[in-house]
Amino acid sequence: MRVGVITFPGSLDDRDAQRAVEIAGGTPIALWHADHDLQGVDAVVLPGGFSYGDYLRCGAIASRAPIMAELKDAANKGLPVLGICNGFQMLVESHLLPGGLIRNAGGRFVCRDQRLRVENIDTAWTNAYEQDEEITIPLKNGEGAYIADDETLKRIEGEGLVAFRYLGVNPNGSLNDIAGLRNERGNVVGLMPHPEHAVEPGFGPDTPERMRSGIDGLGMFASVLRSLAQA
Numbered sequence: 001m002r003v004g005v006i007t008f009p010g011s012l013d014d015r016d017a018q019r020a021v022e023i024a025g026g027t028p029i030a031l032w033h034a035d036h037d038l039q040g041v042d043a044v045v046l047p048g049g050f051s052y053g054d055y056l057r058c059g060a061i062a063s064r065a066p067i068m069a070e071l072k073d074a075a076n077k078g079l080p081v082l083g084i085c086n087g088f089q090m091l092v093e094s095h096l097l098p099g100g101l102i103r104n105a106g107g108r109f110v111c112r113d114q115r116l117r118v119e120n121i122d123t124a125w126t127n128a129y130e131q132d133e134e135i136t137i138p139l140k141n142g143e144g145a146y147i148a149d150d151e152t153l154k155r156i157e158g159e160g161l162v163a164f165r166y167l168g169v170n171p172n173g174s175l176n177d178i179a180g181l182r183n184e185r186g187n188v189v190g191l192m193p194h195p196e197h198a199v200e201p202g203f204g205p206d207t208p209e210r211m212r213s214g215i216d217g218l219g220m221f222a223s224v225l226r227s228l229a230q231a
Contacts, residue, residue, distance in 0.1 A: 001026045001228045003221075004041035006071070008033040008062050012049035013084065013196055020196040021045070024221035033065040043080035043124070043224050044071060046087025048140075048194055058101065058143045059089030068094060080124035080224050081188045085141055088180070088190030097181045097190050098156060099148035104141065105173025113205035114139035114193050115167040116179050120160055123186040124227040128219040135216035136205045137198040139171055144192040146174035146181075159184065164191050195220045 003021040005028055007014045018028035029041050033051075038044065051062035062068070068090070075081045075096055083091040091097040104110055115136050118129040129135070148156065153175060156162060164180035172192070180191025195217025198204030204214020 001043070001225050002029050002039075002041045003027065003224065004029045004031040004038060004044045006031040006033060006044065006046055006067060008049070008051035008065060010050040010053055011047050011086070013194065014047040014049070016194075016196040017045045017047045017084065020199045020217070020221050023199050024218060024225055026221065026225050031067060033062070033067055035067050036070055038067070038070050038074060038079075042228050043082070044074075046081065046083040046090050047196070048085035048087060051086055051090070054086075054143070057089075057093065059086055059091075059093045062086070062090045063093035072096060075188050078185065078187050080227060082125050082220065082224070083188075083190035084194055084196065085144070085192050088192055089143070091188065091190040096188050097183060098152050098161075099146055099181070101143055101192075102145050102147055103143050104145050104171070109140075109142040110144070110171045111138075111140040112169075112171060113137070114169070114171060114179075116164045116193060117167050119162045119165050120182055122160075123163060123182045123189050123223075125189040125220045125223050126163060126182075127227060128223040134167060135219075137193045137195050137217045138205060139193040141172065141192050144172040144174065146178045146192075148175065156181065163189050164193070189220075
């Protein structure tokens with residue numbers, strides 16, 4: 001399966017995302033922000049970083065990049081899309097996911113191994129996990145506080161659109177401890193933590209349960225490949 005990873009000016013984790021796709025068994029395809037061609041890929045990852053220097057708002061300029069017109073159209077037709085950190089910010093700025101992301105509570109950049117609970121496994125990117133499974137993957141952001149108005153927040157919770165929730169510590173002040181969301185269809189998922197940094201034994205976060213495995217993020221990339229194989 002061919003999974004595209006879009007590089008924007010300021011992307012930092014595009015190569016890591018490509019490697020994660022490869023480790024999961026897929027074929028990573030490098031895509032460029034200024035193109036209008038998704039090259040027929042089966043899924044897309046919007047990687048982390050500081051696209052366009054995070055000017056205006058994080059992800060705001062990137063959401064208007066040429067390739068995003070094609071991506072939004074394809075996502076609305078069912079193409080699986082994963083937005084990681086800056087990619088999550090792009091998804092909310094593109095209105096593919098609701099709400100918004102603002103400066104962390106306290107105004108500090110946060111970098112830590114973060115515990116999460118998988119809240120919804122009925123998506124293209126979470127089906128390899130168990131419902132309510134607890135995982136640990138790296139988090140690194142300065143503007144990761146999730147916000148939404150009361151009506152939107154009620155809809156998100158009522159419709160089960162929370163994909164991941166922070167456990168133990170809310171690192172950035174996100175409402176309802178929301179770490180990641182899904183859309184109604186389940187093909188679009190965005191989250192602030194970085195699963196691509198927890199896909200190789202010995203290189204991801206160490207946990208007592210898994211010792212030096214550090215591969216809790218691999219399930220997201222395995223999930224989309226399984227979804228595509230079953231489609």
